[in-house]
Amino acid sequence: MEVTGERPERSPDRSRDELLGRTTRRVVAVASIVSLIVLAVFGLWVAPPDAVQGDAQRIMYLHVPAAWIALYVAFGVTALASALYLWKRTRSMVWDRLAGASAEVGVVFTALTLVLGSLWGRPVWGVWWAWDARLVTTAVLFFLYLGYLALRRIPGDPDSCAKRNAIAALIAFVDVPIVHFSVDWWRTLHQKATVFNPALNPHIHGVMALTLWIGVLAFSISYVYLLDRRYRLAVLDEGREEREIEQAIAERTRPRQTAKVGAS
C-alpha cells in the first residue's frame, strides 16, 4: 500500500474533549461515592431480611440496579448514539465515541449482574447457574457486547469503522427486549418482573423499595461518572493514534524526499 500524506476523511467532530466540566465531574464523583455508601448502609443494615430468602436477598440491592443500568441505560445510550451516528444529519464521531464508552461500562455492569446473580442463585436456588431463559439471554447479551467492543478495536478508515460499529450496536441491542421479556415468554426459574411488570404494580414495599431505588440512583450516578471518564480516554486514544500515524507518515516520506534531492 502506497503511503501518501493524505488522511482519510473523518466525520465532523462537533464536541469538546470531555462530556462533563471539571466542577460537574467532581460533584458527580462525590455524589457517586456518597450514594454508594448510603446504599451499603441501607442494603446491609437498615433494610430488613426477606421473609423467605433471609439475608441472601440483600444481593438484590446490587444485582437489580446493575442489571437495569447495563440493559436499559448503558446499552440504550449505545443504541441511541449509534442511531444518531448513522443518521446523516447528526453524524459525528462524538456519537461513535459515546456508543463505545457506554458499551464498555455496560459490559462491566452486565458482568457484575451475572456474577451477583450467580452468588444470589446458589443459596436461593441451590445452583450457581441454570440454563434458564433470563440467565442465558443475559449471558448472550454480555458476549454480544464483548464482540462489539472487540469489533471496535479492528483498525480501518474512521468513518467506515464507525458505521460498522453503529450497525453492530443496533443488532446487539435486539437482545435487550428479549432479556426483559424472557421471564414472560418462557417458563423460567428466574422470578418475573417485580417493579416493571405488565401491570406496573411493584410488588415491593417500604424500606426494601427505598433501598432498591437508592441502589438505582447510586448506580446511575456511577454510570455517568464512568461514562465521562471512558469517553475522555477514547478521545485521548484517538489523539495518540492520529499522532502515531502522522509520525509514521513523516518517517516514511522523509527518506524518499531526501533520495529525490540526491538524484537531481
Added chain:
Amino acid sequence: MTDAGFVITAWTLTAVVLIAYVAMLFLRIRRGERSLDSPDPRR
C-alpha cells in the same frame, strides 16, 4: 457458605470491580494526558 457469606462476597466483589475499573481509567487517562506533552507519542 452461609447467607451472610454470600452477601459479603457479593458486596466486596462489587466494590473491588468498581474501584479497579475507576483506577484503570484514571491511570490510562493520566498516561494519555502526559503523552500529549511528550514529543514522541509512543511514550
